Amino acid sequence: MYSCGTTVYNYAHIGNLRTFTFNDTLRRWLRYRGFVLNHVMNITDVEDKIIRKSMELGIPMSEYTLKYEKFFLEDMDTMRMEKPEKIVRATEHIHEMVELIETLQTKGFTYDSDGSVYYRISKFPGYGKLSHHDFSGIQAGARVDNDEYDKDDARDFVLWKARKGEEPAWDAPFGVGRPGWHIECSAMAMKYLGDTLDIHTGGVDLAFPHHENEIAQSEGASGKPFARFWVHCEHLHVDMQKMSKSLGNIFTLRDLVELGHTPEALRFVLMSVPYRKKLNFTLESMQGAQTSIxxxxxxxxxxxxxxxxxxxxxxxxxxxxxxxxxxxxxxxxxxxxxxxxxxxxxxxxxxxxxxxxxxxxxxxxxxxxxxxxxxxxxxxxxxVRVAAGGIEDSAVEALITERTAAKKAKQFQRSDEIRKQLLDAGIVLEDTKDGVRWKRK
RNA sequence: GGCGCGGUAGCCAAGUGGUAAGGCAGAGGUCUGCAAAACCUUUAUGCACCGGUUCGACUCCGGUUCGCGCCUCCA
CATH class of the missing domain: 1.20.120 (Four Helix Bundle (Hemerythrin (Met), subunit A))
Structure with a gap:
């Protein structure tokens, strides 16, 4: 199984987290049913936004990406997601990408333009099948391109970008540059999982063009079907709308924790709606989730x-x-x-x-x-995860014993005092007919 | 414009040709020294609207309407 991971240029938001929680659910259910997994997830650590931001900060690209990769892995852990068997970085597979591009060149799927290499979509008849896009009405070369790229066809996409200025770059037979986004996943998925994968997952927005392009690349190169099953997780919306910077409705896990919510509550919210349905996130639902848990x-x-x-x-x-x-x-x-x-x-x-x-x-x-x-x-x-430095179980039990004795002696002032003391330590007492029960808040 | 998804109680939300899961909130109650906590009960003659098919439709078909997404980077 291969899952498109994240681009490490910022903290993951809860929409990203929905997709990864879905990956986790799928993983866990397959394992529950006895399947042995070889699950690969990528980390995109070279890309326009990353290059721009790290150059602005005047730090090496890897220093920038490693920081956010660490946050991302921490968030996965906090959200109790299982780790895929392999997590792979794009920058550590440049060689495989170059080889894949060379294969595509040999088979005539590419063309060069100003030192960059492009994929010629008109060479791949099945293009658009996955996302139900019909390109039959589009004529090659009909679209007037912007100045940034010189493509023969609007659908064509870049496999290798020629170096611009001081940006990070690698040597390749077709010139100094860096890989396009789509080739990363094709190269890494095929390296670890072979020409045909069982399951390929990702967010719905990736179906087009990312996954469509992966198919064009991988099947163009291998001549075999790329993935047996494509599984896409629907988006999470906030108050009925997509999260976006302009709406200011982007939440990260850290934001929610600061508001007093727990990671488990988010996990519950994300899992309470089937992955194929849009999920309408509200802060009210976080509260409800906590009560349910x-x-x-x-x-x-x-x-x-x-x-x-x-x-x-x-x-x-x-x-x-x-x-x-x-x-x-x-x-x-x-x-x-x-x-x-x-x-x-x-x-x-x-x-x-x-x-x-x-x-x-x-x-x-x-x-x-x-x-x-x-x-x-x-x-x-x-x-329940016990916070480090919290009160020990044995100390709790001792105080409860003392409180029960006080209650029996009708020393309610003392018993209430102990109850308060424990509550302050995050321990909630419940008096039941079977005796006192306690739990950590 | 093209492609696609959805409108189910105050909120979130499952379901799907045989008569509306579940959670939260609200209301009532049980327990208790008081609380807290917990637990129970209860909450849609109706599933956007109109028409059709059917013994029977929320579920199928046609139309209307509202909302959302993708079609450029995006989980």
């Missing part, structure tokens, strides 16, 4: 700690089996995460009621926990 975590805690009567309630066994079946069927159905989530919530509500009625028995505990564990294999939102 807390509810699931409370349920898990309840199942783990409740005092249960011996025996097994077959109705619960049946409910758990049905919930798991629905969860798996939903995920199998083109990763319908919304339905999968619904299956779990339904089970939680039903079994919470049974717990209230003491109909949930000791023998049912394992099945419920197994469902949650399987759910969390994919969703990964139940585990």
């Amino acid at each position: 807390d509810r699931l975590r409370n349920y898990k805690l309840r199942i783990e700690t409740a005092k249960l009567a011996a025996g097994t309630n077959e109705d619960v066994t049946k409910l758990a089996a049905e919930a798991l079946a629905k969860f798996e069927a939903s995920m199998d159905d083109d990763l319908n995460t919304a339905e999968a989530l619904a299956a779990v919530f339904e089970f939680v509500r039903e079994t919470n009621s049974l717990l209230d009625q003491e109909q949930f028995l000791e023998g049912n505990r394992a099945a419920a926990l197994d469902l949650l564990a399987r759910f969390d294999t994919v969703f990964d939102i139940l585990g």
Whole structure:
């Protein structure tokens, strides 16, 4: 599997993060179903914006890109995304790109213009198939180009850009310069995954022209189908509109954390809408997501700690089996995460009621926990990360013991004091009929 | 203009020829020394509008309307 990664010229925004969370969901579900993955994701670390910004700052391009690559990988980690088996940088595969361009030259798919090399789209009949673009009405050379490039056809795209000024460049048989964006993915995908990949993913906006161009390059060179499946993640919108600088509605993970939201809440929001649908992001939905996560975590805690009567309630066994079946069927159905989530919530509500009625028995505990564990294999939102330097579990337990004693002696002032002290340390107490339960906020 | 997506309760949102999942918010309740937390119940005679097909349509067909995206870099 190959995924178009990010261009490291700035912090990733939540739209980028949606696509990578989708990659992660797909990864995890394939693994859940027993597939062994070889997942490659690229990092674009040479490109117009990067060159311009690093030159403005007067620093080497790699210094600039490494900084944002680091932030990006940190964000992936914070969002609990699994790392692809390989993460590859464009600048470390210039040789492969040059070779691919040479192959295309030999096969007559290219032409030179002012030291740059272009792909001649009219040589590739299937162009436009993936994105349903019909170019039959466009005549070669009909469009009046701007001055920047001298192309024979508006559709043609650059494979190798001739060096301009002091920008970073590499030697190649066709002149000093740097690779075009599209050739990066073709070269790296084929190097690690062969001529034909099983799955190629990316954001919808990449379908045209990026993926269309990848197909033209790879299939032009190899003569074989490039990808068996193309899977595109729809965009995330903010308040019904695409994020853009002019609208000022771009959020990064760091922005949300500063507003007091958790990364898990974002993960939940991103996963609550199937990848193929547009997702309308609102800050209100972040709040709702957190409440939902807390509810699931409370349920898990309840199942783990409740005092249960011996025996097994077959109705619960049946409910758990049905919930798991629905969860798996939903995920199998083109990763319908919304339905999968619904299956779990339904089970939680039903079994919470049974717990209230003491109909949930000791023998049912394992099945419920197994469902949650399987759910969390994919969703990964139940585990709480303990902040470094936080209060130790044993200290919490000791204070709770003291508080319980104080309560028994009706020293409510002291018990409330302890409750407050723990709350300040991020520990929430819950008095239940089975005793005191606590959790980290 | 070309191609495509979508309009489902206050909000987010699944579904799809057989009579509306789920979450959040709201309302009511249970528990409790008080709280907090938690839990439960409840919330769309109707799925943008009009017409058609059908025993039956939110779901199919035709039309209308509104919103959005791609067609240049973009996850």
